[in-house]
Amino acid sequence: MKYIVISFLACCLHTVTAQTIYDIQKIPKELKARAAATIRDESINIEMRSENDVVEKVKRAITVHNKSGDYYAAIPLYYNKSAAIKSIKGAVYNEFGIAIQKIAPKNFVDISAVDGFSMFSDTRLKLYQFEAIQYPYTVEIEYEVQHKQNLSIPSWQPNFSPNIAVQNSTYTFAAPSDVAIRSHVQNAAAEPQVERKDKLTLRTWKVSNIPAVKEEPFTKNFRDESIEVFIVPEKVSYYGKTGAFNTWKEFGKWKYDNLLQGKQNLNTAVRDKVIALTKDCVTDKDKAKVLYRYLQEKTRYVSIQVGIGGLEPFPASDVEKYGYGDCKALVNYMQNLLSFVDIPSYYCVVQAGNKKEDLRLDFANARDGNHIILCIPFENDTTWLECTSQQMPFGFLGDFTDDRLVLACTAEGGQVLRTPHYAEAQNSQVRRAKLKLHNFTDLEGTIETTFSGTQYDNHIDVFRSNNAEKPKLLAKHYDINNIRFENIAYTKLEDGVMPGIREAIGIQIPGIVTKAGQKIIIPSTLFNNYPTIPRNDSRQQPIYINRGFTDEDLVEIQLPADVKQLTIPLEKSFACEIGSYMFTAHMEGDTLVSSRKLTIKQGIYDASKYAEFHDFLRSVSQTDKGRFTLEIRQ
Numbered sequence: 001m002k003y004i005v006i007s008f009l010a011c012c013l014h015t016v017t018a019q020t021i022y023d024i025q026k027i028p029k030e031l032k033a034r035a036a037a038t039i040r041d042e043s044i045n046i047e048m049r050s051e052n053d054v055v056e057k058v059k060r061a062i063t064v065h066n067k068s069g070d071y072y073a074a075i076p077l078y079y080n081k082s083a084a085i086k087s088i089k090g091a092v093y094n095e096f097g098i099a100i101q102k103i104a105p106k107n108f109v110d111i112s113a114v115d116g117f118s119m120f121s122d123t124r125l126k127l128y129q130f131e132a133i134q135y136p137y138t139v140e141i142e143y144e145v146q147h148k149q150n151l152s153i154p155s156w157q158p159n160f161s162p163n164i165a166v167q168n169s170t171y172t173f174a175a176p177s178d179v180a181i182r183s184h185v186q187n188a189a190a191e192p193q194v195e196r197k198d199k200l201t202l203r204t205w206k207v208s209n210i211p212a213v214k215e216e217p218f219t220k221n222f223r224d225e226s227i228e229v230f231i232v233p234e235k236v237s238y239y240g241k242t243g244a245f246n247t248w249k250e251f252g253k254w255k256y257d258n259l260l261q262g263k264q265n266l267n268t269a270v271r272d273k274v275i276a277l278t279k280d281c282v283t284d285k286d287k288a289k290v291l292y293r294y295l296q297e298k299t300r301y302v303s304i305q306v307g308i309g310g311l312e313p314f315p316a317s318d319v320e321k322y323g324y325g326d327c328k329a330l331v332n333y334m335q336n337l338l339s340f341v342d343i344p345s346y347y348c349v350v351q352a353g354n355k356k357e358d359l360r361l362d363f364a365n366a367r368d369g370n371h372i373i374l375c376i377p378f379e380n381d382t383t384w385l386e387c388t389s390q391q392m393p394f395g396f397l398g399d400f401t402d403d404r405l406v407l408a409c410t411a412e413g414g415q416v417l418r419t420p421h422y423a424e425a426q427n428s429q430v431r432r433a434k435l436k437l438h439n440f441t442d443l444e445g446t447i448e449t450t451f452s453g454t455q456y457d458n459h460i461d462v463f464r465s466n467n468a469e470k471p472k473l474l475a476k477h478y479d480i481n482n483i484r485f486e487n488i489a490y491t492k493l494e495d496g497v498m499p500g501i502r503e504a505i506g507i508q509i510p511g512i513v514t515k516a517g518q519k520i521i522i523p524s525t526l527f528n529n530y531p532t533i534p535r536n537d538s539r540q541q542p543i544y545i546n547r548g549f550t551d552e553d554l555v556e557i558q559l560p561a562d563v564k565q566l567t568i569p570l571e572k573s574f575a576c577e578i579g580s581y582m583f584t585a586h587m588e589g590d591t592l593v594s595s596r597k598l599t600i601k602q603g604i605y606d607a608s609k610y611a612e613f614h615d616f617l618r619s620v621s622q623t624d625k626g627r628f629t630l631e632i633r634q
Contacts, residue, residue, distance in 0.1 A: 022138040023097035035212035036069035036163040048175040051237035054147040061140040073139040075128040090141035151238040156229040162213040180234035184363040221355040252414015264336035274340040301388035327372040330387040346375040346408035358405035393499035399454040424548025427453035452500035524626035539610040548602035576616040
């Protein structure tokens with residue numbers, strides 16, 4: 001009887017403990033503030049038993065406070081021939097820490113990383129996403145993955161987003177004591193705890209009580225502010241290919257020799273076609289243009305990030321056979337085409353994304369970079385190609401890979417290069433509108449706009465869309481109530497220094513002008529209103545303008561003969577270190593003519609400049625939201 005009672009009490013105690021460990025009340029108040037989710041407890045244990053046997057054991061509990069935190073509780077587990085998922089288990093808890101759902105392998109959706117494409121059939125994804133009905137909730141997950149390579153060791157970044165708070169997180173890397181490693185440690189407050197156990201050396205980093213960060217506008221990528229630990233063993237192995245590297249030059253050489261060599265295997269029939277296509281070209285650059293167009297017309301891109309789909313490109317013959325490829329495969333294919341006409345080129349690893357991220361210059365590793373682009377080193381005219389786009393102009397990268405350090409993998413070794421920077425004068429939008437006022441309330445007319453540089457990127461979606469979709473997409477860009485579009489036409493401009501798109505449209509905007517008795521009120525800026533930014537007297541971060549630009553608008557509105565001016569002419573100009581603005585308006589006969597020019601300059605500016613920048617943008621916004629008041633003659 002005593003045994004039964006004791007067992008019952010022990011069971012109850014265990015249940016109470018399990019039910020309350022993730023009670024939301026056990027999160028300190030400061031770790032809830034501004035957080036979409038809080039990592040309650042996390043342990044990442046990496047044991048490198050050999051170069052071909054790395055075991056990753058993860059246990060993580062994360063509390064989601066609101067809908068914006070759902071993303072952080074998703075559990076994506078990729079696997080392929082070099083990574084096998086050994087175990088998965090977990091549970092979901094409500095706000096009181098009571099388990100409401102078990103997580104088992106059967107709860108995961110198992111899909112191809114790129115569904116429907118046979119080249120990538122061995123790369124798969126197990127995905128779990130809890131469908132929340134109410135908040136907060138906690139997801140606890142525990143899994144083990146065995147990696148058959150040590151080129152890319154799982155890293156640690158506990159506070160990977162400004163919206164994440166961290167209660168406790170631990171990262172341990174264990175390896176035989178005679179194995180040399182390099183480590184990149186960023187923003188970690190303490191040195192790792194080092195312990196020797198059973199011929200292994202264990203290095204452990206710990207953090208606790210890291211609050212979420214208040215996001216400030218115009219800041220650099222949060223990666224620079226987060227805690228990171230990267231480990232690279234001195235000797236590496238990847239699919240049986242071994243080596244050692246300490247520098248980007250050595251890594252680029254190893255990658256070229258081991259992962260790229262032998263992949264350019266197009267046959268003589270393709271070579272003969274390349275020679276025929278380029279036979280009338282005068283220069284090597286002309287040949288490259290022809291072959292780039294051939295690539296764009298023949299192939300299509302399959303989106304799969306470097307690292308998920310492996311680090312090795314598929315052979316060029318596979319792209320020729322199937323007509324598609326990921327970034328690695330398409331760059332390798334383009335290199336093969338160029339080689340047939342003796343044009344050298346570089347396979348380049350880049351960290352792609354709208355926010356510019358450099359490779360870690362002082363720490364060569366295989367985890368940096370999520371995309372591949374091509375560099376053609378013409379003499380005094382280095383040319384870059386985005387091989388995944390069927391529309392991108394020759395020699396233009398756009399805002400996905402511009403102005404950042406990349407690794408070129410060559411036979412002589414890796415070279416760290418910088419992709420082109422596009423200045424604010426190049427990233428331009430130049431608009432000319434000729435409109436006519438009808439019934440004192442409606443405007444109609446034509447607009448012609450040229451988008452250049454990275455502003456070309458901003459409107460390529462409309463250019464690519466079909467005729468049925470164009471009006472819907474234009475409505476999002478122009479964001480004016482009741483606007484209607486007609487006679488929509490686009491022209492690609494590729495002959496100048498910077499590629500562009502010319503947009504020509506007819507518009508009708510009923511009710512855009514307000515009639516009040518004998519007065520009419522016309523918005524001073526119809527198509528380009530720049531937003532304000534919040535005031536912040538305690539700005540912490542430097543101001544980071546990722547990309548500069550210039551917008552110019554010239555708008556002519558023909559008015560009825562019985563309208564006379566009240567508040568025109570007008571001239572306003574503002575400037576600060578970061579930008580300049582000018583707006584003018586005057587009458588030319590019966591036509592109201594207004595011009596607007598806004599320039600924002602790329603750069604990193606001291607936080608003390610924020611108040612000045614705020615005041616500048618507030619003045620810009622107030623002017624953009626201004627009104628012209630005119631009177632109807634009796």
